[in-house]
Amino acid sequence: MSGTERGIGTTCVMVVIAAAVALFIGAVISITRSRLRRGMQLVWLVFTFALPILGSMLWFAVGRRDSLH
DSSP states (O other): OOHHHHHHHHHHHHHHHHHHHHHHHHHHHHHHHSSSOHHHHHHHHHHHHHSHHHHHHHIIIIIHHHHTO
């Protein structure tokens, strides 16, 4: 494997990690600013911290929509 191939692979991994971190931070901010009751916010936060990627994706797919109603 040449240095260029290794550099591209490392860059791709860093981009994926940065996207996951941004998704997690966005979810935490969105949860804390939502109109959900505090107890439900706590449930979502615990779930998001326990399973960062899955919890964040589920928040934006399901939880956020429910908090707007």
